[in-house]
Amino acid sequence: MEFKEYIKSTYEKLLFDSKINESNNMIKLREYSYEKYNLTGLPSLKNEEWKYTPINKFLKNNYLLQSFDKNEIKSFDITKFIIPNYNSFKIVLFNGEFLPKYSSKIENSKLFICDIKKFFKKNNTQLIDKNKYIFDKYFSKILTNKNSLCLLNNALINSGLYICIDENYIVEKPIEIINFNSFVNPEFSQTRNLILLKKNSKTEILERNISLSDSVSSVINSVSEINLEENARINYYKIQNDKINSLIDSTFINQYKSSVSNFGTYSLDGKLVRNNLYFYLSGSLAESNLNAITLIDKKSHVDHYTKVNHNISNCTSNQLYKGIYDGKSRGVFNGNILVEKNAQKTNAFQKNNNILLSKYAKIDTKPQLEIFADDVSCSHGCTVGQLDEKALFYLKSRGIPTKEAKALLMFAFCKDSLNTVNNIELRKYLLKIMSKKINVKLDLNEIIS
Amino acid sequence: MLNIKNLIVKIGDKTIINDLNLNVKPGEIHAIMGPNGSGKSTLSSVIAGNEDYTISKGEILFNGNNINDLSPEQRAHKGIFLSFQYPIEIPGISVINFLKTSINETRKANNLEPLSSKDLLKLIKEKQDLLKIDTQFLSRSLNHGFSGGEKKRNEIFQMAMLNPKLAILDETDSGLDIDALKIVANGINSLTNSKNSIILITHYQRLLDYIKPNYVHVLYEGKIVKSGDKSLALTLEKKGYDWINNNEEL
Numbered sequence: 073m074e075f076k077e078y079i080k081s082t083y084e085k086l087l088f089d090s091k092i093n094e095s096n097n098m099i100k101l102r103e104y105s106y107e108k109y110n111l112t113g114l115p116s117l118k119n120e121e122w123k124y125t126p127i128n129k130f131l132k133n134n135y136l137l138q139s140f141d142k143n144e145i146k147s148f149d150i151t152k153f154i155i156p157n158y159n160s161f162k163i164v165l166f167n168g169e170f171l172p173k174y175s176s177k178i179e180n181s182k183l184f185i186c187d188i189k190k191f192f193k194k195n196n197t198q199l200i201d202k203n204k205y206i207f208d209k210y211f212s213k214i215l216t217n218k219n220s221l222c223l224l225n226n227a228l229i230n231s232g233l234y235i236c237i238d239e240n241y242i243v244e245k246p247i248e249i250i251n252f253n254s255f256v257n258p259e260f261s262q263t264r265n266l267i268l269l270k271k272n273s274k275t276e277i278l279e280r281n282i283s284l285s286d287s288v289s290s291v292i293n294s295v296s297e298i299n300l301e302e303n304a305r306i307n308y309y310k311i312q313n314d315k316i317n318s319l320i321d322s323t324f325i326n327q328y329k330s331s332v333s334n335f336g337t338y339s340l341d342g343k344l345v346r347n348n349l350y351f352y353l354s355g356s357l358a359e360s361n362l363n364a365i366t367l368i369d370k371k372s373h374v375d376h377y378t379k380v381n382h383n384i385s386n387c388t389s390n391q392l393y394k395g396i397y398d399g400k401s402r403g404v405f406n407g408n409i410l411v412e413k414n415a416q417k418t419n420a421f422q423k424n425n426n427i428l429l430s431k432y433a434k435i436d437t438k439p440q441l442e443i444f445a446d447d448v449s450c451s452h453g454c455t456v457g458q459l460d461e462k463a464l465f466y467l468k469s470r471g472i473p474t475k476e477a478k479a480l481l482m483f484a485f486c487k488d489s490l491n492t493v494n495n496i497e498l499r500k501y502l503l504k505i506m507s508k509k510i511n512v513k514l515d516l517n518e519i520i521s
Numbered sequence: 522m523l524n525i526k527n528l529i530v531k532i533g534d535k536t537i538i539n540d541l542n543l544n545v546k547p548g549e550i551h552a553i554m555g556p557n558g559s560g561k562s563t564l565s566s567v568i569a570g571n572e573d574y575t576i577s578k579g580e581i582l583f584n585g586n587n588i589n590d591l592s593p594e595q596r597a598h599k600g601i602f603l604s605f606q607y608p609i610e611i612p613g614i615s616v617i618n619f620l621k622t623s624i625n626e627t628r629k630a631n632n633l634e635p636l637s638s639k640d641l642l643k644l645i646k647e648k649q650d651l652l653k654i655d656t657q658f659l660s661r662s663l664n665h666g667f668s669g670g671e672k673k674r675n676e677i678f679q680m681a682m683l684n685p686k687l688a689i690l691d692e693t694d695s696g697l698d699i700d701a702l703k704i705v706a707n708g709i710n711s712l713t714n715s716k717n718s719i720i721l722i723t724h725y726q727r728l729l730d731y732i733k734p735n736y737v738h739v740l741y742e743g744k745i746v747k748s749g750d751k752s753l754a755l756t757l758e759k760k761g762y763d764w765i766n767n768n769e770e771l
Contacts (some may be wrong), residue, residue, distance in 0.1 A: 461573075466609040469569050470619070470679065471627035473598035480622065484613025514622065 075132055076113060082137040090192075100193045101212055105226030108394065114219045124404040124418040124436045125346055125375040127221075127320070130521035135291055136359035137228060140153030150174055153250065157497045160248035160278065161185075167253055168263035168292070173444075177496040182238035185247075188264055191234060204237055210299050214324045214352060222322050225262045235485060246276035253292070253317050254284035265296040269304035269331075274298060276307040276495060277430055283316040289343060294330055296323045300331035303356065307494055308333065310347075312374075313340040322348040327387075329355030336493055337364040338502055339374045340509050351380045352385040353415075362391040363381055363492045367482075367506055369398035369429075378422075379408040380413040387447075391422040394489045396482055397433035405437040409452070413444040424454040429478075479512040522547050522718045523568070523687055528579035530560075530743075537563045539743035540579070543689070548715040552729060553722045554754060556741035556762040558704070561722045562606055563690045568720075569603035570657030583687070597623075598630035604676040604693050606722075610664040616675065617659040620645070620682055627683065648681040653710045669696030675684050677708045684712075689720045694728035706731030726754040739759045741765055 083106050114131060115122040126154050150164065163185060164174040170187040178185060184203060192206045215222045237243060251263075270273065281292070300306060312319060319342060325333055339345050351360045366374045381390045395403045405424045426435045439452040458482050467477035483490075483503070493499040507514060523545040531536035545551050566576050568581060570593035573759055582588050588596055611619075615678045625635040634642070645659065652674050664672050668701050673693055680688050690709070694702055712720060721734060729737075729751060737753040738745045739762075746765060747753065758765070 176629055235598060251620060273640055403624050415575075460609070463609045464607065465571055465573075466611070467623075468593035469571075469603050469605075470623040470683070471594050471630065472622055473594045474592070476622065476626060477594075480614055480619075481611070487613040 073231045075134075078134075079137065079224070080110075084410070086138070086228060086230075088428060093194060094192045097193050097208065097369065099334075101226050101519050105223045105396065106275040109220050109223035109227060114224075115220055116320040122407065123376050124402075125344070125373065127344075127346070130258060130344055131291065132247065132320070134427075135258050136151075137260055137262075148174060150250075153252075154159050155248075155497065155501045158246070158278075158495070158501065160246040160249070161243075162454075163233065163247060163249045165231070165233070165249065165251040165263075167255060167259075168251065168261055170231070170233055182241040184234075184236045184238075184241055186230040186234050188234045188266060191263045192229075194348055198400055203234070203236060204334070206268055207234065207266065210268055210297065212297070214297055214299075214326045214350070215295070216350060219322060221320055221350065223287075225264060225293050225322075229264045229312060229364045230262055230348065232266075235265070235267045235277075237269045237275055240269040240272045241270075243275040245277055246419055246498075248345060249277065249279045251279070251281045251292075252284050253281060253290065253314065255288045255290045258288055259290040263292065263294045265294070267296065267298045269298075269300050271301045272303045274300075274400045275304040277309070278498065279308070279310045281314040281317065281319060282317045283314045286316060289318065291314045291318045291320065291344075293320045294322070296321075298325045298333075300327045300333060300358075301332060302329045304328075305332045305427075306334070307336075307368070308364075309336040309493065309498065310337070310339070311338050311502070311505075312342055312345050312347075313509075315341040315343075318342060318344040320346045320348075323349070324350045324352070325360070326352045326354055327358040327360065330357045331355065332359045334361045334492065334494070335363065336489075337376070339364070339366045339368065340505060341368065342372055343412075344375075346375045347375075350361040351378075351389065352487075353380070353382050353389065354384060356386040358384075358387045359459075360387075360389045361492065362389070362393075363489045364393045364449065365486050365502075365506075366395040366397070366403055366491050367398075367486075367509055368395075368401040368403070369509075370401060371399070372401045373404070375404035377404075377406045377408075379410065380420065382409070382418045382420060385414060385416045385418065386410075387415065388419040389421070391424075392489050392492070393424040393425040394486050395424070395435060396429065396485065397426065397435055400432045402433070403453070404438070406434070407438070407452070408440045409442070409450060411441075411443040411445050411448055411450065416445050418445060418450065419450070420450045421453040425485070426454070426456045427482070428456065428458060474511055475510075476514060479507070481508050482510065522584060524582040524585075525739065526569075526580050526582070528567070528581065530563060530574050530709075531577050531579045532574065537574075537743055538567065541740075541744055543738070543745065545718045545720060547686075548713075549736065550713065550721065552734040552735060552736040552737045552754060553720060553740050553745075554724065554757060557724075559740045560743040561740055562691055563743075565603055565689045568596075568689055569593055569601060571580060588744065591640055594626070595630075597683075598627050602680050602683055602685035602688045604673075604680060604688065604690040606691040606695065608667075608672040608676055609666045611665070612662045612665040614663045615660050616663055617645070619663050620679065624677070624682060628685045644682060648678060652678045652680060653704055654678055658696055658720075658765050659701070670698065670701035670755055673697055673705055674701065674708075677712075677743075681708065683752075685717065687718050687720070688712075689722065691722045692724065693721070694723055694725065703731065726758040729754050739765055
């Protein structure tokens with residue numbers, strides 16, 4: 073069966089079940105999204121936004137859209153995977169499925185976390201009305217219809233999280249979403265998160281994907297919607313170092329007045345990683361900061377797509393993307409800033425710096441600015457280079473061996489982006505896994521000080 | 522200490538160092554002078570092991586061992602230090618972190634335990650007074666945004682911290698005002714003893730007012746064309762390098 077046919081038959085089966093168990097809204101969403109999706113199918117290289125990442129070819133293999141053989145976890149030791157001294161609420165997912173049993177108990181009425189599927193059900197009385205109202209108000213409202221993978225996600229969602237933080241509430245420790253993946257067969261899974269920060273609330277979220285299998289490689293199509301109400305603040309970090317599975321992550325962030333979001337994407341491994349970050353600055357004085365470090369080798373492929381929409385005046389956005397590519401790895405940065413006509417006094421900046429360590433590594437970088445307002449401050453720039461040979465000789469002449477000297481220069485290159493990670497334990501952990509990646513032992517406390 | 526025999530260094534077809542011989546004994550200070558383009562900086566880079574240059578003939582012996590094929594870091598571990606004419610600016614690496622890495626990598630290569638933070642700070646305290654280096658300076662990015670004088674002082678500070686057997690000071694005096702020159706020269710003087718050696722590379726005899734060399738060599742077209750004592754520097758200062766050109770004795 074062609075993959076296209078297979079998607080169709082899976083969808084039909086899922087819709088049949090949906091019509092029995094799910095709410096009318098959900099059935100409508102699945103139907104509408106599938107029809108829309110079907111008009112274009114998976115994006116091809118002809119699609120300008122997917123020019124360097126042949127996702128349709130990649131997905132040709134027989135990936136299952138629904139798992140029939142579920143890997144069950146009998147006993148599970150999470151301690152092996154924790155980040156030292158990173159005190160967090162741990163939200164454990166297994167193949168996208170929320171496992172309260174292994175997650176931190178949250179006994180707090182101001183922080184509500186549950187399986188997103190609860191909201192799909194017909195007449196679900198278990199849910200508090202307030203959350204049902206929020207879900208209906210925000211779910212699937214800020215997705216773009218141009219991204220057919222998001223439409224497919226809508227049609228086929230089978231797992232994910234719902235997180236809501238109450239007004240004025242500052243979550244006392246980070247929320248750490250750990251997604252353990254262990255598939256019996258290669259799957260093309262569809263997960264979905266909806267996160268809402270109400271007025272004046274604040275939180276830090278860390279998202280990690282960890283592969284428990286080392287042979288079965290799946291593709292995770294993850295879509296998240298994040299809404300920041302007035303004055304809300306979020307620090308959102310993603311660590312992508314799953315070397316087995318591939319990830320297509322689309323995150324949509326809608327920001328109201330005076331809200332601040334700091335996003336950090338750290339891609340250190342992966343067969344294929346595609347990050348789509350869509351920001352909508354919908355309330356004045358909102359601020360979005362996008363930071364990323366890509367450090368990959370071998371045949372890894374990491375594609376960053378960003379779209380920052382300045383819809384209203386007096387907002388700020390900063391993008392700082394750093395990439396280091398070794399081996400035959402390939403990177404893509406496609407960064408877009410759109411300043412609408414009435415978004416006067418916009419400050420929008422974008423920077424993409426890359427280092428190629430090998431002559432076989434490759435980066436395609438495409439900064440784009442579309443400005444329709446006339447009183448704005450915007451800039452963009454990108455660089456591609458090698459490690460500075462003179463600096464390398466300088467360090468070596470002081471007795472620092474080549475590998476360590478290169479590592480020092482790499483950390484120095486990433487430092488401004490690393491320093492945007494506010495949580496010191498998380499920053500240390502990132503340095504640790506980056507050092508491991510480039511196989512050096514350096515005094516990390518010294519580097520970050 | 523250092524014995525250079527019949528050294529020939531080329532870049533492409535161009536000969537930069539042409540059959541050069543130099544013998545530096547422990548405790549000696551040698552000054553190498555010469556006009557622009559005579560090969561002074563190339564010579565210092567080659568001794569330090571810069572891989573941009575290839576030795577086509579001759580050998581460099583350090584304490585009796587041929588070091589032609591050693592990497593820059595291996596030479597540093599053996600005690601060779603180059604003070605750069607143009608120290609490299611590296612934003613993102615602090616002076617202190619750089620020093621710590623440098624010292625501990627050198628100790629590791631010599632089978633020594635890493636220096637504890639306490640001992641490191643003690644050593645730093647001792648040496649920073651010598652070169653009048655402010656503590657704040659240590660947390661700044663390496664040479665980044667430093668003035669010319671700060672860069673050169675930082676080079677000699679590193680020399681003081683690493684305590685090399687052989688220090689090659691490539692135009693350490695250029696870009697220094699009189700006060701900075703005095704500080705740097707005093708620093709260098711206090712680091713000299715009967716066991717280590719210094720090669721001073723300079724255009725002017727100004728630095729030699731403060732640091733007294735045992736020998737002065739004139740490098741011309743990649744070759745040492747004249748050697749003498751300190752008075753040679755004074756003659757050069759008076760008569761200029763044209764004197765070498767026209768000197769029939771050569």
